[in-house]
Amino acid sequence: MHSNSHNYKQNHSVSTAPQVKRVLVIDYSQSGQLTRIAERILAPLRQDGNVEVRVETLRLCRPYPFPWTFFGFLDAFPESAHLVAPTLEPLTLRGDEDFDLVILPYQVWFLAPSPPVTAFLKHPLAQRLLGGKPVVTVIACRNMWMLAQEKMKQMLSECGARLVDNVVLTDPSPTLVTLVTTPYWLLTGRKRLLALPAAGIDDNSIAQAERFGRALRDGLQHDEERGPGPMLHGLASCVVNPRLYVSERAGTRSFYLWGKLLRAAGGPGAPGRKPLLLLYVVFLILLIISVVPLSLLIQTALRPFLTQRLTALKQRFEMPSGSGRERMGANGSV
Numbered sequence: 041m042h043s044n045s046h047n048y049k050q051n052h053s054v055s056t057a058p059q060v061k062r063v064l065v066i067d068y069s070q071s072g073q074l075t076r077i078a079e080r081i082l083a084p085l086r087q088d089g090n091v092e093v094r095v096e097t098l099r100l101c102r103p104y105p106f107p108w109t110f111f112g113f114l115d116a117f118p119e120s121a122h123l124v125a126p127t128l129e130p131l132t133l134r135g136d137e138d139f140d141l142v143i144l145p146y147q148v149w150f151l152a153p154s155p156p157v158t159a160f161l162k163h164p165l166a167q168r169l170l171g172g173k174p175v176v177t178v179i180a181c182r183n184m185w186m187l188a189q190e191k192m193k194q195m196l197s198e199c200g201a202r203l204v205d206n207v208v209l210t211d212p213s214p215t216l217v218t219l220v221t222t223p224y225w226l227l228t229g230r231k232r233l234l235a236l237p238a239a240g241i242d243d244n245s246i247a248q249a250e251r252f253g254r255a256l257r258d259g260l261q262h263d264e265e266r267g268p269g270p271m272l273h274g275l276a277s278c279v280v281n282p283r284l285y286v287s288e289r290a291g292t293r294s295f296y297l298w299g300k301l302l303r304a305a306g307g308p309g310a311p312g313r314k315p316l317l318l319l320y321v322v323f324l325i326l327l328i329i330s331v332v333p334l335s336l337l338i339q340t341a342l343r344p345f346l347t348q349r350l351t352a353l354k355q356r357f358e359m360p361s362g363s364g365r366e367r368m369g370a371n372g373s374v
């Protein structure tokens with residue numbers, strides 16, 4: 041009797057012991073911005089003894105420079121837009137690991153997921169690592185990411201992964217300001233240009249990203265990752281500005297068509313691309329200084345007639361996590 045009850049206690053304590061949850065995080069960042077954001081999200085998970093965090097840092101066989109040269113920057117667009125994957129150095133993952141949750145931070149390059157992250161999703165191990173797994177995407181970019189996320193969703197579904205949440209952090213400055221400050225940052229490495237606001241995501245938004253980590257930690261404790269998601273609702277995870285959609289559509293189309301032409305002229309760095317790139321940059325600047333402000337202006341003028349369409353776009357692109365703030369305190373805490 042005594043030994044039976046002892047056995048029972050032992051078994052009982054085994055069955056109620058919290059299960060260790062394994063989280064895979066993909067890491068790639070040129071300036072360190074996206075890594076800083078990922079680290080803030082990971083902080084609460086790292087502090088939890090029941091969560092094991094595995095970070096896989098992507099390294100390229102031919103790394104992209106930072107800061108960029110003018111031609112190097114432009115030359116990256118055809119392959120980015122066409123989701124052509126660059127070659128990665130071998131991963132430290134073997135493919136037979138079993139993760140409970142995958143956190144996939146990525147930056148947007150030319151309205152598509154950045155090529156290093158695309159390379160991971162097209163890697164032969166990706167299907168084995170992501171198949172059937174819940175994935176949280178974390179985007180940090182200037183402010184145009186909607187159509188990149190559509191491409192991301194397609195690549196995730198090709199891996200058999202399940203998108204449960206999407207967190208988006210964007211540069212808080214007005215679009216027309218970031219169209220100057222972001223290229224300046226990327227081409228010089230300097231975030232400040234004259235009296236303009238600094239390029240990139242502000243420090244406060246990066247610090248506040250910890251709320252997503254706290255919510256994921258709590259969700260993992262309750263096996264929420266096994267459900268349909270989202271785990272990050274009510275945390276203002278993803279706030280869409282639907283007025284940028286028209287510009288994104290125009291930009292995506294132009295990157296795709298010009299990208300096709302440029303790829304026909306040769307691979308990355310081919311001398312035959314240079315004159316075409318020069319021609320394209322003139323076209324791109326004209327596109328940016330005409331389509332972006334013009335489409336914003338027309339949409340402001342037509343606002344009463346567009347409300348329904350813009351609301352539908354906002355709802356569609358804010359899925360699955362949403363822009364609601366109901367789980368946030370006044371200071372952004374969970």
Ligand SMILES: Cc1cc2nc3c(=O)[nH]c(=O)nc-3n(C[C@H](O)[C@H](O)[C@H](O)COP(=O)(O)O)c2cc1C
Pocket residue numbers: 068069070071072073074075113116147148149150151152180181182183184185222226
């Ligand atoms: C080649 C290139 C193209 C980019 N294109 C876009 C874009 O289309 N939309 C956008 O919002 N941000 C764009 N960005 C900004 C990035 O998404 C990102 O915010 C920035 O590069 C910092 O990322 P990091 O963490 O790798 O340093 C681009 C950056 C680079 C380098």
